[in-house]
Amino acid sequence: MSARSPFYITTAIPYANGAPHIGHAYERIATDAIARFKRLDGSNVLFVTGMDEHGQKMQRTAEREGLSPQQLADRTATQFDAMGTALFSEADDVVRTTQARHHAAASELWTRMAAAGDIYLSKYPGWYSVRDEAFFEESELTGEPGGSRLAPTGAPVEWVEEESYFFKLSDYQDRLLKLYRDQPDFVAPEKYRNEIVAFVERGLTDLSISRSTFAWGIPVPGDSRHVMYVWVDALANYLTGTGFPDSAAPRAKFWPASAHVIGKDITRFHAIYWPAFLMSAKLALPRQIVVHGFFFNRGEKMSKSVGNVIDPVALARHYGADALRYFLLREVPFGQDGTYSHEAIVNRINADLANDLGNLAQRCLAMVAKNCDGELPAPAALSEADQALLAQAAALPAKSRAAMQDYALHTVLTGIWKVVSDANRYFASEEPWVKRKSDPARMQTILCVTAEVLRIVAIMTQPFMPDSMGRLLGLLSVPAGERTFAHAGITQGLVAGSPLPIPAPIFPRYVESQEDYPKEASRAD
């Protein structure tokens, strides 16, 4: 047995400024599903998420709520932990930027970039509002007839030049373009790669990477008047997860990361700044930046005040975490934007889960329980139909793996459900309930083939619905140690004579009830 190849995957690093919303949930679930898939497929997986807890906005929000920045960070971190648990998406580690280990990693990254001669002290000019204690973009400002300019908040702004450390991003244009050329899927999907390439081709200017106007951050090595600005601080989080800079750390082998899963809004930071920083520090680059789209709540009236979203934990509680996971990963091609609505979720739950897969399992297993003494029957000679269906199921690992190459999670699920659908067709046309009287041996074979298909389907669906599929495999009496993709072939099939537990429906139909429909909850942002 060869050593299992390391696979390091991360979510983006959410800002600890507010409670998690559907976008965080989606990203966590998708990343978790990929991690589970790789794990079941034999990789040695490290799945890390994190939390960006520094910055002026943290200070402000905390102040407003009468908390210290750290207290606010702790509160938010607790909320994200709860979300991970509720969604069956707990990471192996949560790296928080306020942790000592992260300070060490970020400082070392900075030091290496400085040693490479890529960091210099200069002035960061901009329109500054003293009242807001913030810089504003030229485009955000409103002009006054008299010539003075105002911030969006109405406060006057003045042109100031703040001392700041800069990173020589401009030096990296060619190296970045070469990266995108040599490794076309460095940014996936292609759509986002094209945007990044176009952006870099327009030319890069140096990047301001420190601030001296607030102190809630990691001190710049050698100059404690400054703290690192978000770019270096938050991105270094991915290194921290592997124990950097300790090259002997148990997780050191996980760098470079295989995939950083991020939302489309932060593509630039991950596809441009991050590789440039790593090149500067002479560290290996991540294999891929995997970009996902957004989910929009359509059909629901949005509250007039901004920031009203549905709490993902409430969604999971209402529909079931597995059902929510399935919906989010199946409904929309990974990488594209999508919409969610109560109707769409219920439709998926009832059509795909309850009717197609859940009911198939139940009708098959109920017949085994009633007609085969609750023991998995032995098959007789296999017909062509039997073999064709089994072959389809057995082809799933390879097909799924291929789709996963591009992180096409929805394609994986589509492929699996094609088999479920064919299995339903098979079951109906073979009519085991008729054979029960006319040809019991044939009935046994049909049930056996169906059970076997269910076993493979359940194994392959585990990354997406770990809890329900665990239960289905339990109903099939598949031992815990035989549930990886390596077991998803026909030769590793079910053993005749195995006693099966009394079957119980895996996916109940969703029935409308007015009471506990998840309400939109406002969140502080």
Place this chain on the structure above:
RNA sequence: GGCGGAGUAGCUCAGCUGGCUAGAGCAGAGGAAUCAUAAUCCUUGUGUCGGGGGUUCGAGUCCCUCCUCCGCUACCA
């Protein structure tokens, strides 16, 4: 403005380098069956493939043009 993407059945979309009578899922309609969570199975679409022009024996599938929508066009974590 520049660059890029998209406009295909009621809805969501497949249709790779041009070639049998344009497909899938969902929704809708009719029927069969009754093992099963009233679940399942079968049958059912006269779609200007955004408009117009062109290349070709032949074009959603290539070229030109027009219309509409969307994304990106640097410091928000």
